[in-house]
Amino acid sequence: MNTNSKIYIAGHRGMVGSAVKRALEKQGFTNLVYQTSAELDLRNANAVADFFDAEQPEYVFLAAAKVGGIVANNTYRAQFLYENLQIQNNIIHNAYLHGAKKLMFFGSSCIYPKLAPQPLKEEYLLTGLLEPTNEPYAIAKIAGIKMCEAYRSQYGCNFISVMPTNLYGINDNYDAQNSHVLPALIRKFHEAKIHNTPEVVIWGTGSPLREFLFADDLAEAALKLMLEYDSEKFVNIGTGHDLSIKDLAILIQGIIGYNGKLVFDTTKPDGTPRKLMDVSFLNSLGWKYKTELEEGIKIAYSDFLKRY
Numbered sequence: 090m091n092t093n094s095k096i097y098i099a100g101h102r103g104m105v106g107s108a109v110k111r112a113l114e115k116q117g118f119t120n121l122v123y124q125t126s127a128e129l130d131l132r133n134a135n136a137v138a139d140f141f142d143a144e145q146p147e148y149v150f151l152a153a154a155k156v157g158g159i160v161a162n163n164t165y166r167a168q169f170l171y172e173n174l175q176i177q178n179n180i181i182h183n184a185y186l187h188g189a190k191k192l193m194f195f196g197s198s199c200i201y202p203k204l205a206p207q208p209l210k211e212e213y214l215l216t217g218l219l220e221p222t223n224e225p226y227a228i229a230k231i232a233g234i235k236m237c238e239a240y241r242s243q244y245g246c247n248f249i250s251v252m253p254t255n256l257y258g259i260n261d262n263y264d265a266q267n268s269h270v271l272p273a274l275i276r277k278f279h280e281a282k283i284h285n286t287p288e289v290v291i292w293g294t295g296s297p298l299r300e301f302l303f304a305d306d307l308a309e310a311a312l313k314l315m316l317e318y319d320s321e322k323f324v325n326i327g328t329g330h331d332l333s334i335k336d337l338a339i340l341i342q343g344i345i346g347y348n349g350k351l352v353f354d355t356t357k358p359d360g361t362p363r364k365l366m367d368v369s370f371l372n373s374l375g376w377k378y379k380t381e382l383e384e385g386i387k388i389a390y391s392d393f394l395k396r397y
Contacts, residue, residue, distance in 0.1 A: 100153030254327035258304030295335030327366035
């Protein structure tokens with residue numbers, strides 16, 4: 090992949106896709122193609138085929154997906170399964186049909202069994218039952234990994250997959266119903282500070298352990314792998330460090346400067362008890378994360394203030 094190769098970023102306005110776009114531009118890649126969801130419905134097989142016919146991208150970053158937190162995953166179970174399968178099926182298949190040199194599929198750490206040993210190694214895939222609340226999304230992502238493997242096996246396609254841990258950063262989703270835990274907490278604490286609310290209610294016990302990676306760090310890892318990695322084995326991308334939701338909440342509370350009380354609603358679900366990625370394989374390829382959590386949250390909060 091050189092700086093004038095034609096590169097398609099699917100999902101360029103989302104948090105992951107926009108971070109990939111920034112990483113590519115920073116490295117001097119100039120021939121980037123992308124369309125908004127209004128211009129190109131990735132669920133529509135004919136529309137995707139027409140796009141690939143017209144553009145003939147050589148490299149594809151498949152970062153488009155329907156995503157959300159526990160509530161969204163559990164509420165829109167059919168949509169999360171159907172729409173994600175449609176998007177990835179259409180792009181992966183057309184990348185093959187149109188002779189793309191390489192494709193990267195972005196999965197998710199939720200592909201791993203709920204009670205898998207920690208930290209999560211790549212080989213733990215399909216060794217146990219999934220977390221029930223986001224099972225449809227996880228199944229779609231597992232299908233994407235297996236599709237890349239199958240197209241590599243049958244057709245010789247250089248299609249690779251990466252599994253990011255929980256992400257946050259610029260262009261995150263702060264929707265009250267559909268966001269992930271870290272952006273949801275940023276919004277909650279900000280609104281509580283503005284309205285002088287005496288307490289902030291946080292879902293669950295606060296005890297689950299989670300790992301968080303700044304999206305621009307993910308993009309740098311993805312670009313490195315796109316340039317240097319050509320094997321079938323999918324690759325975990327994360328920091329290798331985690332913290333409790335309670336400690337995350339206290340950290341965000343401090344950054345935002347909210348002085349009220351934290352209340353944990355134990356009637357609400359915790360999700361998986363722990364989800365820490367084993368990133369030893371990625372580290373062995375010569376990559377480690379750069380952005381510490383406190384620094385990254387400050388950047389994300391600044392972006393939140395700009396956009397909201």
